[in-house]
Amino acid sequence: MSMLPRLITRTRHALSNGSLIQHQTPTFRCPPSMLRRFSSAKIDARSEETKALDNMKTLAAEIKRHSDAYYNQAKSEISDVEYDSLVDRLRSLEQQYPLIQLTDSPTRSVGIQPRGDHLYKHKIQMLSLDNTYSRDELFQFEQRNRKILFNRDHDTPTIEYVCELKYDGIAVSLLYEKGEFKRALSRGDGLIGEDITKNVRLTVKSLPLSIPEYRDRDVEIRGELVISKRKFAEMNEGRKREGLPPFKNPRNLVAGLMRLDLEDEKKKKAKESSYSIIGQIDLDMISYTLLFRDASSTTETNAMATTPTLNTHTSRLSQLESMGFQPDPQSTLCHDLTQVYAFLDKWERERGEYDWTLDGIVIKVNDIGYQRILSEKVNAPRWAIAYKYSAERGITMLKSITSQVGRTGKVTPVGEIEPVILNGATISRATLNNFDYIINLGIRPGEKVIVERGGEVIPKIVGLQCTTTPPEGKVDHYCTNVDCPNTLFGRYLHFVSKTAMDIEGLGEKTISALQKVDLLSSVVDIYRLREHRETLLKLEGWKDKKTDNLLAAIEESKNRPLERVIHALGIPEVGEATAAVLVQNFSSLQELSTVDRQTLSNIESLGPVVSDAVYRYFQENHLWKELEDVGVTTKRTGDHPIRKRSTGGQLPLSGKTIVVTGKFSQGREKVEERLLDLGAKLVGTIGKKTDYVIVGEKPGTSKMNRCQELNITIVREDEIDHLISRLEK
Structure with missing residues (x-):
């Protein structure tokens, strides 16, 4: 008899006489102490997961509430930085507890579910963009792209990027069937949008109603609906003259116009009706992509209009312009990340003066072939990222603290301040949130305070000019304000000192003068001063010889020995001697940036405190890479051996x-x-x-x-x- 029939027979016999069911295995008696520990561990783990789930639900509800206010009610209750911080906290919890994620988590959605009766499904999902406020994360964005495209993150072909201004408006998708304008949809939640065709027809005067170039296929044009600051100001002046309340800000106006039910508005009295002015409004649509609606076009990336002549993002923008649409007039092709940084710097200085409200910069891989390889995630493409400027801050004097009472009776303290210009607006009052907030910050009238204004959010006082706190385990106090002018000034002085980069001509007075005209926001900007020679010549006491001598000294400093460069970085706990030790053990900053903590701690002369400081610095900072990009030595060379x-x-x-x-x-x-x-x-x-x-x-x-x-x-x-x-x- 074969093995299988024999096993079946024995099993039937055991079942029939009950021996299989009654068979007892030897009992293992768990010691009470171990049982208590095991039970406690299970309870603690369950307790942690329960707490994490509660936190996820709370964060998700708060994010959805703010999203609904922003997308459906055109209200900005918190700044972009605060909103993105909530999303980051939720995403971090989801990564920590992958088995208890929420099915409707806002980290995997775009926008918010739209309201209204006229809703349509997007054939091609409208994606969002990943955000960053950090150049370190931009560097990581490029490293990730290199690994996907070339299977390594260094010594690869250059990746070109297109930088576009990120306009603060309402996203819209226009459908053209056989060359004729058919429908306009809002973004909604990316899958379903609201039909805003009539509103777009009435308010976007420059909208092409037909595109003869594509009479043989269906296409979508996507972009941002915006109104310029000049048009917005003119409209509000007119409303004031007519005794009507002014609109709050440009984005709110555009969002409000797109949500209007025009049939209802027609029935209202002319002076009370938004319909009476909607025909007078002239919005702009800044177009940023062209999509082909073919049978295979299921995602935004594979729907990108691609032909032998449309193989880059820049060629697509040119095509949109030739069709009568308006792409971003400031879009710029950048041949590497250094040029991207220069674009970011330029618009950080100039965005307040621009005629449209900006929400940051969008950085896109230019090559369409690369875009298709990089593809997209659930809610965002991998080939693009939005760099957002932190809320603009200014330092001014707090004159007094007053109170204002809201419609619900809530009393909010308000700081009356010396006027300061932020995001192009003159600010003389800023919220202090509540009275506990004042006590915790230690704010008093007569002190210099930091005022913050992000986009159209209400300005607020976020702290004193300099607050100090000792790091854990230390008694010395350190300024915690990263934008503190004194801290930045100290960094510049250390960087150019004789034991570091030794740049002759960059003393205290010169650095102070360069800070005042906003030519220095990072030590890397020192190596970009050549681009601002004409501005330098306009400074008091600056002549051709002084300017050229300084620029020559800066250029010469690029070839300093590697130990000098390391010392100049200002790594905590690292002086000249430690910098020399590091160069004796590592041949380049690239190598040092990838070393693990254990390898550093094995270097006898470093010690645990220094090795930990070096490791953390290179994990959190990529200043060395920015310096390398502008030509500073980051390798041990034959010209400057140890x-x-x-x-x-x-x-x-x-x-x-x-x-x-x-x-x-x-x-x-x-x-x-x-x-x-x-x-x-x-x-x-x-x-x-x-x-x-x-x-x-x-x-x-x-x-x-x-x-x-x-x-x-x-x-x-x-x-x-x-x-x-x-x-x-």
């Missing part, structure tokens, strides 16, 4: 590990140079294997305390010669 010490004969300090701290009459660099020439091994952190600590004036308190703890010999500046003489005997 100093090699003579191995011939026994040097007096051979085998001695030395730390240098404080200020020296002959200069710290000369002291270190001499010690290195005598065979010393210089490190930045005091440890058990440190032999001597060379001390100048005002040495670090923590280092002196450490010396006493470890009983390490301290050598003053005037005792160095005596030490060397003693060791030479």
